[in-house]
Amino acid sequence: PPGxxxxxxxxxxxxxxxNGSLKRVAVEELxxxxxxxxxxxxxxxxxxxxxxxxxxxxxxxxxxxxxxxVETWEAYKRGSLSNDLIEEQKKVQEADLLIFxxxxxxxxxxxxxxxxxxxxxxxxxxxNFPNCYDSGLLKNKLALFSFTTGGxxxxxxxxxxxxxxxxxxxxxxxxxxxxxxVKVLAPHICFAPEYVSEEKRKEMLTAWAQRLKxxxxxxxxxxxxxxYFD
Amino acid sequence: PPGxxxxxxxxxxxxxxxNGSLKRVAVEELxxxxxxxxxxxxxxxxxxxxxxxxxxxxxxxxxxxxxxxVETWEAYKRGSLSNDLIEEQKKVQEADLLIFxxxxxxxxxxxxxxxxxxxxxxxxxxxNFPNCYDSGLLKNKLALFSFTTGGxxxxxxxxxxxxxxxxxxxxxxxxxxxxxxVKVLAPHICFAPEYVSEEKRKEMLTAWAQRLKxxxxxxxxxxxxxxYFD
Numbered sequence: 126p127p128g129x130x131x132x133x134x135x136x137x138x139x140x141x142x143x144n145g146s147l148k149r150v151a152v153e154e155l156x157x158x159x160x161x162x163x164x165x166x167x168x169x170x171x172x173x174x175x176x177x178x179x180x181x182x183x184x185x186x187x188x189x190x191x192x193x194x195v196e197t198w199e200a201y202k203r204g205s206l207s208n209d210l211i212e213e214q215k216k217v218q219e220a221d222l223l224i225f226x227x228x229x230x231x232x233x234x235x236x237x238x239x240x241x242x243x244x245x246x247x248x249x250x251x252x253n254f255p256n257c258y259d260s261g262l263l264k265n266k267l268a269l270f271s272f273t274t275g276g277x278x279x280x281x282x283x284x285x286x287x288x289x290x291x292x293x294x295x296x297x298x299x300x301x302x303x304x305x306x307v308k309v310l311a312p313h314i315c316f317a318p319e320y321v322s323e324e325k326r327k328e329m330l331t332a333w334a335q336r337l338k339x340x341x342x343x344x345x346x347x348x349x350x351x352x353y354f355d
Numbered sequence: 356p357p358g359x360x361x362x363x364x365x366x367x368x369x370x371x372x373x374n375g376s377l378k379r380v381a382v383e384e385l386x387x388x389x390x391x392x393x394x395x396x397x398x399x400x401x402x403x404x405x406x407x408x409x410x411x412x413x414x415x416x417x418x419x420x421x422x423x424x425v426e427t428w429e430a431y432k433r434g435s436l437s438n439d440l441i442e443e444q445k446k447v448q449e450a451d452l453l454i455f456x457x458x459x460x461x462x463x464x465x466x467x468x469x470x471x472x473x474x475x476x477x478x479x480x481x482x483n484f485p486n487c488y489d490s491g492l493l494k495n496k497l498a499l500f501s502f503t504t505g506g507x508x509x510x511x512x513x514x515x516x517x518x519x520x521x522x523x524x525x526x527x528x529x530x531x532x533x534x535x536x537v538k539v540l541a542p543h544i545c546f547a548p549e550y551v552s553e554e555k556r557k558e559m560l561t562a563w564a565q566r567l568k569x570x571x572x573x574x575x576x577x578x579x580x581x582x583y584f585d
Contacts, residue, residue, distance in 0.1 A: 138408065174466035230406070231473060233526050240467075242461050243460050292584070297462075350522070
């Protein structure tokens with residue numbers, strides 16, 4: 126709906142890829158709805174995935190022993206996180222919906238996107254114990270993981286060799302998004318696009334556009350162990 | 356035992372950290388046993404986590420559309436992967452045991468270590484469908500995930516707010532190591548070391564040294580859904 130803000134965090138090296146197309150489809154469809162859409166194109170930005178001393182501008186809190194979690198928490202409070210992190214946090218803060226678009230790498234997101242999670246979702250900003258899970262600091266936001274796989278739907282079925290695809294969603298949806306208070310919409314998964322016809326890939330794009338038309342009416346999943354493992 | 360080769364892939368910024376100490380303890384104990392131990396100290400190496408065109412030296416296989424999986428597979432066959440990857444692959448190839456030592460970040464490994472997985476475990480080297488899982492190309496090797504957590508043992512219990520710790524081991528142990536044919540030893544987990552006394556932390560180091568003394572007699576876990584979710 127008009128006025129809603131969406132941040133798409135996108136991790137693919139190739140604009141011509143299916144991931145690139147899925148991202149474009151989302152920008153187009155959501156813009157058409159009157160949403161304001163921002164994209165963090167991580168590879169294009171050469172986004173830094175490594176959590177280091179460089180994320181704190183100026184002096185560290187404890188110069189004897191470097192603890193990344195403590196240092197970035199303190200730096201957040203002082204306003205002395207590095208600029209790239211402040212920029213990403215602003216985008217997150219403004220967004221009603223976060224869409225993560227990526228190819229599945231090793232049952233998870235690519236390292237460049239994991240680095241975005243590691244570095245942007247700083248204590249004080251995204252969570253602050255006991256403000257986690259349902260009382261996480263990013264509550265009232267939605268997240269959606271949209272990804273492509275190498276393995277087929279059969280491999281990722283219960284009883285398939287790679288196990289139910291939901292098993293691998295636990296760390297990303299529950300461990301990251303739910304931990305920060307974000308409500309999670311059902312994932313959007315394109316299975317094994319490299320092994321299907323061009324026509325099938327086009328259908329995948331159409332299905333995504335179609336889903337986005339009614340996305341704002343969707344109810345979040347019940348992000349508890351039952352959804353993943355029962 | 357004398358002659359066994361161990362690769363420790365280590366991801367912590369601070370040598371004085373508990374992770375740093377756990378790494379040193381492992382180097383000392385395993386060396387004492389006559390093992391030859393190699394450490395990949397990822398932050399010290401400024402290891403590149405991003406999967407990009409730069410991982411292929413010279414021309415790409417398909418200059419129209421960049422597909423990281425295909426390009427690195429082809430480059431592996433041609434011997435034209437970037438030098439940092441060739442170096443890591445040599446270490447893996449020679450190792451009987453891989454130890455991953457890291458602080459848990461967001462229910463998973465830090466991005467710098469995820470990048471090691473994404474970039475080093477190339478198709479053709481670590482797996483080559485249908486050579487995956489029990490027939491993965493790194494069979495006859497062992498892996499062990501050794502990590503520290505922020506959350507307590509109670510939070511990571513079945514029924515705890517963060518769920519059974521085994522849930523989050525699935526992508527790392529099954530999705531990566533088992534996929535490559537590597538057998539997985541039970542994880543070594545130090546819960547919430549930042550919230551315990553100095554004495555307790557020393558006990559954690561002693562317990563690790565103790566376990567390493569009989570590590571070679573351990574049986575791998577049965578890396579199937581039952582181990583993780585039952």
